[in-house]
Amino acid sequence: MYYDHKTLLYLDGKFVKASDASTDLYSQTLHYGYGVFEGIRAYKTENGTSIFKAKEHYERLKNSAELINIPFNYNVDELVQVTYDLLEKNNLSDAYVRPLVFCDPNMSLTQPNNVSLMICAWEWGAYLGDQQLRLSVASYCRPHPRSVKIEAKVCGHYVNSILATTEAKRNGFDEALVLDSDGYLAEGPGANFFFEKDGVLYTPQLGNILPGITRATVLELGEKLGLEIKQGLFRPEELKTADSAFYCGTAAEVIGIESVDETKFPLKWSNSLGKKLQDEYSKLVRTSELKLSTVN
Known part of the structure; x- marks a missing residue:
């Protein structure tokens, strides 16, 4: 539903096949839900694909991480450009984009030392449909x-x-x-x-x-x-x-x-x-x- 064997996602600075991507099962995010994410939409316009308020979404992602003491050493403008690149590589125009910041292995209830960043995208209609x-x-x-x-x-x-x-x-x-x-x-x-x-x-x-x-x-x-x-x-x-x-x-x-x-x-x-x-x-x-x- 969200990806096939051709789909690429962005993971820690590289574009990789979604089917080949992996994460550590000891991740603090997996065990405790200690991570932050965003939901962003891209739309097809007369001038090409436009990501609606991309910068505002990535600023909120950064703010969410900082509020709960998760390191966020990413440049917002660079993340916006990476997202456009991701859409282009997957030939997506109307799409939903999901950035996720997740933590390294850590079984203690303390803030992480290191995190990873994943950005993926897929075609997705209005989440709640179009009926009242x-x-x-x-x-x-x-x-x-x-x-x-x-x-x-x-x-x-x-x-x-x-x-x-x-x-x-x-x-x-x-x-x-x-x-x-x-x-x-x-x-x-x-x-x-x-x-x-x-x-x-x-x-x-x-x-x-x-x-x-x-x-x-x-x-x-x-x-x-x-x-x-x-x-x-x-x-x-x-x-x-x-x-x-x-x-x-x-x-x-x-x-x-x-x-x-x-x-x-x-x-x-x-x-x-x-x-x-x-x-x-x-x-x-x-x-x-x-x-x-x-x-x-």
């Missing part, structure tokens, strides 16, 4: 911000996401909606959350959620459209009188939500602010003025 989602509020809450660095994109944090999504799907829903440890709306297992009420958009404030790059982009687009957007603490009960809602994230892009715990939002998706932002986001990523490669 039926959500359920998860029984699992997001990790408390005093227990982990919640703003870091850490491998081990996503066990929480897997549990929430698995629970939702087992109960017949498409995805979960996760609350924070105080019972306020937080985010999806892999996406940030917005809801609309009386022409105003609301989204959980930073502090208990991942500061999504797509979330920041949606906020920028909303400002350009003249939308009123409020960030704060919101109880799940407020969704009962909301008009519409959506998720946004690099993998999911912008995707509408039909209902939460079987309570449907009354506003048609086509008439919602989320739909306007979905269209603007789709237009932006495919006409990006960021650095363009020669991949066609």
